[in-house]
Amino acid sequence: MSSTPSEKNSDEIFALVDCNNFYASCERIFRPELEKKPIVILSNNDGCIVSRSNEAKALGIPMAAAFFEWKEFIEKNGIHVFSSNYALYGDMSQRVMDTLTQFTPKLEIYSIDEAFLSLSGFDRLDLTEYVCKIAQTVKKWTGIPVSVGLAKTKTLAKIASRFGKRKPEYAGVCNIVNHPDVDSFLKVTDVGKIWGIGRQNRELLNKYDIYTALDLKNADDSFIRKHLTVVGLRTVWELRGEPCIELEEINFLKKAIACTRSFGKPIETYAAMSESIAFHMSRAAEKLRRQKSIARSIHIFIMTSRFKEREERYNNSSTISLPVPTADSITLLHCAHGMLRKIFKPGYKYKKAGVILTDILPEDQIQFDIFDSEYPGSQKQKLMKTLDGINLQWGRNTIHSASTGINRLWKMKQARLSPRYTTRWEELPIVHS
DNA sequence: TCTGGGGTCCTAGGACCC
DNA sequence: TCTGGGGTCCTAGGACCC
Numbered sequence: 384m385s386s387t388p389s390e391k392n393s394d395e396i397f398a399l400v401d402c403n404n405f406y407a408s409c410e411r412i413f414r415p416e417l418e419k420k421p422i423v424i425l426s427n428n429d430g431c432i433v434s435r436s437n438e439a440k441a442l443g444i445p446m447a448a449a450f451f452e453w454k455e456f457i458e459k460n461g462i463h464v465f466s467s468n469y470a471l472y473g474d475m476s477q478r479v480m481d482t483l484t485q486f487t488p489k490l491e492i493y494s495i496d497e498a499f500l501s502l503s504g505f506d507r508l509d510l511t512e513y514v515c516k517i518a519q520t521v522k523k524w525t526g527i528p529v530s531v532g533l534a535k536t537k538t539l540a541k542i543a544s545r546f547g548k549r550k551p552e553y554a555g556v557c558n559i560v561n562h563p564d565v566d567s568f569l570k571v572t573d574v575g576k577i578w579g580i581g582r583q584n585r586e587l588l589n590k591y592d593i594y595t596a597l598d599l600k601n602a603d604d605s606f607i608r609k610h611l612t613v614v615g616l617r618t619v620w621e622l623r624g625e626p627c628i629e630l631e632e633i634n635f636l637k638k639a640i641a642c643t644r645s646f647g648k649p650i651e652t653y654a655a656m657s658e659s660i661a662f663h664m665s666r667a668a669e670k671l672r673r674q675k676s677i678a679r680s681i682h683i684f685i686m687t688s689r690f691k692e693r694e695e696r697y698n699n700s701s702t703i704s705l706p707v708p709t710a711d712s713i714t715l716l717h718c719a720h721g722m723l724r725k726i727f728k729p730g731y732k733y734k735k736a737g738v739i740l741t742d743i744l745p746e747d748q749i750q751f752d753i754f755d756s757e758y759p760g761s762q763k764q765k766l767m768k769t770l771d772g773i774n775l776q777w778g779r780n781t782i783h784s785a786s787t788g789i790n791r792l793w794k795m796k797q798a799r800l801s802p803r804y805t806t807r808w809e810e811l812p813i814v815h816s
Numbered sequence: 817t818c819t820g821g822g823g824t825c826c827t828a829g830g831a832c833c834c
Numbered sequence: 835t836c837t838g839g840g841g842t843c844c845t846a847g848g849a850c851c852c
Contacts, residue, residue, distance in 0.1 A: 425820090426819090426820035426821075427820050427821060428818090428819090428820065429818085429820095430818075430819050430820055431819060431820055433820070433821095433852095447819090447820085448819090449818075449819040450818075450819080451817085451818040451819075452818090452819080454818090467820090493851090493852085494851080494852045495852075496852075497852075578850095578851080579850065579851080580850085581849065581850050581851080582849095582850095583848085583849065583850090584849075584850085611849095612825095612826060612827070612849090613826075614825070614826065614849085614850080637822095637823075638823085638824075639822085639823065639824085640822090640823095641821075641822050641823070642821090642822090643820090643821065643822080644820085644821080645819090645820070645821090688819080689819085690818095690819065702845095702846095735820095737821090739822095796818090821852105822851105822852095823850105823851080823852090824849100824850080824851075825848105825849085825850080825851105826847105826848090826849080826850100827846105827847090827848090827849100828845105828846095828847095828848105829844105829845095829846095830843105830844090830845090830846105831842100831843085831844085831845105832841100832842085832843085832844105833840100833841085833842085833843105834839105834840095834841090
């Protein structure tokens with residue numbers, strides 16, 4: 384018996400597991416007295432609000448609001464504020480994902496707080512019951528509350544999880560796999576809330592009277608292809624229940640590695656800028672070596688605040704291709720300094736700088752010749768291995784290039800950082816019994 | 817005073833070739 | 835004066851995501 388593609392497709396079942404208010408939930412686990420209290424988490428540099436507890440949302444604080452604009456309101460309402468603590472969130476994320484692997488071998492870690500699970504072939508179980516058990520186990524083992532959406536495509540699973548999270552009657556789990564009226568969910572979903580439809584596309588679609596997910600589902604394919612490219616077309620088919628976006632189980636090597644930061648205080652001197660570029664480049668090179676890769680292309684940029692008047696703004700960048708791809712910090716630092724000299728202009732208050740490595744290849748995929756100073760086992764490679772080993776054992780920056788600076792006056796502001804509860808034993812809170 | 821960071825994918829258009 | 839056309843490769847930039 385042969386099956387048509389559509390028959391085969393109808394067997395797919397995806398679950399999206401989404402941690403509720405992830406960063407806020409992480410902070411709350413170690414400060415149980417903050418249960419039911421409003422909490423917000425700030426972005427790097429304490430700039431914007433990037434995570435809010437339900438109580439903070441209820442008070443009307445919008446996502447991505449500038450902290451300084453809401454500071455007074457936050458203080459007046461007794462809202463608790465944290466700088467983002469990625470050591471903590473990364474570790475908690477790992478625990479959540481480890482828990483999920485107990486329930487299916489096929490999962491895709493989509494972001495720090497979301498995973499897609501394939502439950503295809505689990506039909507003999509009561510699926511709703513099964514994912515309820517997943518959610519309860521994650522909460523019990525890690526303390527993190529999650530919402531789950533179940534559907535025949537990833538895009539629909541995303542929509543289902545929104546209902547799971549927002550509508551109390553679903554208690555966190557919404558299953559629309561065999562729902563008799565999936566359109567009833569699409570009809571009340573704004574087209575801009577669909578996975579893959581951002582602000583620009585929402586505006587465009589509205590001009591053509593497409594306002595809801597149901598409108599988009601019923602839109603004309605050639606119209607979508609023309610205005611939203613194949614990416615948009617895939618989304619539309621997914622809304623119709625035809626899977627077009629596969630589960631990506633394997634963690635592929637990153638194709639770009641970026642290290643960029645805003646400065647705590649604006650910097651004006653070449654010396655300070657050069658330190659920051661060196662610092663970012665060192666971190667980028669470390670990440671590159673950690674995934675056992677080399678890079679062929681370097682991009683650096685410097686910029687003033689985008690909120691300044693036009694005449695006070697200056698943005699510039701430089702990109703080069705290396706004759707020989709490398710992961711050697713010293714070579715990369717040398718190039719970055721040369722590039723910075725070409726684009727740096729004195730007389731501006733710089734707010735942000737960064738380094739992006741692209742054209743990345745696995746380190747073993749390149750033909751080395753013996754005249755090359757970076758063949759495997761060369762002095763350069765041995766030096767980098769030693770350096771990474773020491774920094775891994777004794778903490779980041781135990782050994783670093785002198786050019787990355789000692790004082791780091793430009794480093795970011797993190798005034799309200801919580802302790803690294805799960806990754807630094809000496810910072811654990813003292814428990815009195 | 818203060819406004820995040822790190823990724824992915826797709827396309828248009830230029831350069832180049834025959 | 836008239837002034838190819840089609841294929842491929844590369845890159846910058848724009849859209850999206852969390």
